Amino acid sequence: MGVTIKDVAKAAGVAPSTVSRVIADHPRISLATKKRVKKAMKEMGYHPNANARSLANRSSQTIGVVMPAGADKALQNPFFPEVLRGISAVAHKMDYSMLLNTGETEDEIFEGVQRMVYSNRTDGIILLYSKLNDSVTNFLLEQNFPFVVVGKPSERIDEITHVDNDNVRGGKEITNHLISLGHERIGFIGGSTDLVVTVDRMRGYQIALEEAGLPFLEEYRIHTDFLESGGQQAVNELFSLPDPPTGLVVTDDLMSIGVVSMLEECGKMVPEDISLVSFNNVYLTEVTRPPLTTVDIHIYDLGFQAAKCLIEKVKDKSEPAKRVIVPYTVEYRQSTKQKEATLKNI
């Protein structure tokens, strides 16, 4: 069907190996034959067969990307297309392809990853999540297969190349913002504590509170999986406390949007009654009402750096594990407001 290296060789009057060398841009090759071969390739519409290449080469020029398991809503986060964009940018530049793996369940994901590595279809893997006790991570580690995680690994952290934000510091800074606005009762709404990112952001929240001499109360914290039905109720409970929070740290923009709605449904306005800060700075947060004060974690860069690290690692297996911290910035918008003296204090 397709035109092969042999055809080109014949047409150019050289050996297949020479053509191969031209493809690989081998140094020791005369400019003359190079030209000639290239011309032949053009004319005949030659394109190398990647499978044959991979087979001979033991390398696929492909990076695998693994999304978290998620039945549905969790995946509907603009975070993912955005990291993919970042990854894709470097993949494209370096002439790598991207193999994508999703799945409903963790087993499905795991199977997929196994396939990726066993089948030799991928040179390395990027994990788009990091959670406690992850079988995929363990598998990759034990196979000594090149991979990098976006986020912070839960264990064996210095054996694993990862690119992350300083979520503790981010959590602290954004909480401090609330504190500096006069808020003293600050609640926290986050995802599962199995997710390292939740834990880190909460830790920052805690530190800020403690440094300010404010209480770190269990009843001020909610952990819910992306505001499923349960979340609604939890928020209600939070605000039926005798001393409900006036400030809220929420670990994800999408959750924030849900929280804002719930609050307004209960007659609490953001930022008039409650100040809310968030994380990620997904595009949406600019156009919601109110626009959200949020920690911009530079999602694109996370992807970009992850891909860069992975390719380095793939090209040189001895590359040591490293940690890349992508700086965050804070977008101050309209979901926060100076706390007024409460009526009862007057």
Added chain:
Amino acid sequence: MGVTIKDVAKAAGVAPSTVSRVIADHPRISLATKKRVKKAMKEMGYHPNANARSLANRSSQTIGVVMPAGADKALQNPFFPEVLRGISAVAHKMDYSMLLNTGETEDEIFEGVQRMVYSNRTDGIILLYSKLNDSVTNFLLEQNFPFVVVGKPSERIDEITHVDNDNVRGGKEITNHLISLGHERIGFIGGSTDLVVTVDRMRGYQIALEEAGLPFLEEYRIHTDFLESGGQQAVNELFSLPDPPTGLVVTDDLMSIGVVSMLEECGKMVPEDISLVSFNNVYLTEVTRPPLTTVDIHIYDLGFQAAKCLIEKVKDKSEPAKRVIVPYTVEYRQSTKQKEATLKNI
């Protein structure tokens, strides 16, 4: 490095071809040897090399997925992870892998697609967009390469397998909803008219208007690329018309969210002052305020069906082009409201 088919053959005391047959689950093979071979495979930790397979087979068991070119925001639409989920579901079931292609520019996309097809890394392609005069579509057609588009192709529609909603009908139905609520001045806000989906939904809007004897006014229509800065202004203009709309048809949930914000910023409330209907039913629309009345296009199913069609087509090249229409449903929520008699009419 890895254990090969030969190793397994030796260990099991059979020929490599026999092992191959076991892998492929060939019918004419005795249960006894099958067992024996499988046992050997297990014990030795054998896994087939996909590249070798693809090479010998001329088939990669991989489907390529092509996202639209998008510098940034446009891709941040939960639509994409959601179609991917659908595609992934059938890919997983059928033991296919997914190769993903994104890019900032159309040229980048096009290059990527060329690579996919020329390199023999993919058996077929799913296009996650459809626009006027698309070079990728033309290329694929002219290469006679199996592909299906999610959405409706702009040309040569009956040569191209595609899975779509009936967007005209959807547009009509949702506009009728507004009309049935008493709205007579209904605006339309959509993306670029290069996108077939925009055109179809607008057509439905137009039909509904005309059937109801309502005017289809140019000044009631806005086309903007996902509410970039320009959008803001356009909406302002729309509402400084002498007779501004009281109802709005917006072609994408994310745009709707932006529009609701803009409106409220100008002191117009949804649904009190303006009723708004939307498309897609992305998860977000349940948790925004107000929750959006929107056409649920069943994104997951679009992906699912597209993948099914593609694999059929890949397995049997003579499979004719077909069109699959995924039924939509309408989610009636709180962004619409019966129009009250206006004061000046009393």
Added chain:
DNA sequence: ATGAAAGCGCTAACAA
């Protein structure tokens, strides 16, 4: 600087 030839791991005729 270039060619000859073996081999990457698997499949598919063709034989037996």
Added chain:
DNA sequence: TTGTTAGCGCTTTCAT
């Protein structure tokens, strides 16, 4: 039912 063997298209020693 199973084995033999010749590729699939490319890379890479090893010669020259």
